[in-house]
Amino acid sequence: MRPTDPSTAGAPAAQAAVRPPLPVKLVVAGGFGVGKTTAVGSISEIEPLTTEAAITEVAAGVDDLSHTPSKTTTTVAMDFGCLTIDPTLKLYLFGTPGQERFGFMWDDIVEGAVGGLVIVDTRRLDDCYAAVDYFEHKQIPFAVAVNAFDGKVEHDLDEVRWALDVADGVPLLVFDARERGSVRDALLVVLEQALHRAEN
Incomplete structure (x- = not known):
């Protein structure tokens, strides 16, 4: 019987340990100034x-700054970040631009995504209708x-659900885009939705 080469002993386990995590694409969407860039950051x-650009006088006349008077920049293409959940899973986050005039980019940004997080500002719910409709239409x-x-x-969550007319199966939660743990928990909810869809 040929002796085992100690340099190769346990090779399958070692290879499994260094296997790169599975890449998973998620999209962070919503209206102008709702906190998408903040959440990704x-x-x-x-x-x-x-891809932040300064808000010009012309843009200020188009985009509603009444609830975000200190906002001086806006996303004109996308935001990108990543997060390793564990050694087996890594999230790649793509934030969409919020203005309707940049809507032509959405199909390219969303392609390959397993799920989306739609961020809402309850002071202007109508700004997120387009994002909700998009994900519903694309299933x-x-x-x-x-x-x-x-x-x-x-507004409380029941009122928000009614106003957005989203199905009961769509998770609705409150979070703080500035808090890392809060953003993580919201993204995990999206992952659970994607996993549930994949299993059914």
Whole structure:
């Protein structure tokens, strides 16, 4: 019997241990100024890639700044960040631009995504209708996350669900886009939705 080469002993286990994590693409969507860039920046383990541009006087006349008067920049293409959940799973996060005039980019950004997180500002719910409609039309699993600006929301979750007309099976939660743990929990809800869809 040929002796085992100690240098190769346990090779399958070693190879499994260094196997790269499974890449999973998630999209962070919503209206203008709801906290998409903030959420990606809060959770990303790398310096997030952003395509922020200064809000010009012309853009200010188009985009509603009444609830975000201190906002001086806006996403004109996408935000990108990533997060390793565990050694087997890594999330790649793509944030969409919020303005309707950049809607032509959505199909390219969303392609290959297993799910989406739609961020909502309850002071202007109508800004997120387009994102909700998009994920419903594309039949992509998603969750709705109400961003607690100044630590509060203007409407309770039942009212938000009714206003958005989202199905009972769509998770609806309150989160803080500035808090890493809060963003992580919201993304995990989206992952659970995607897993549930894949199993059915």
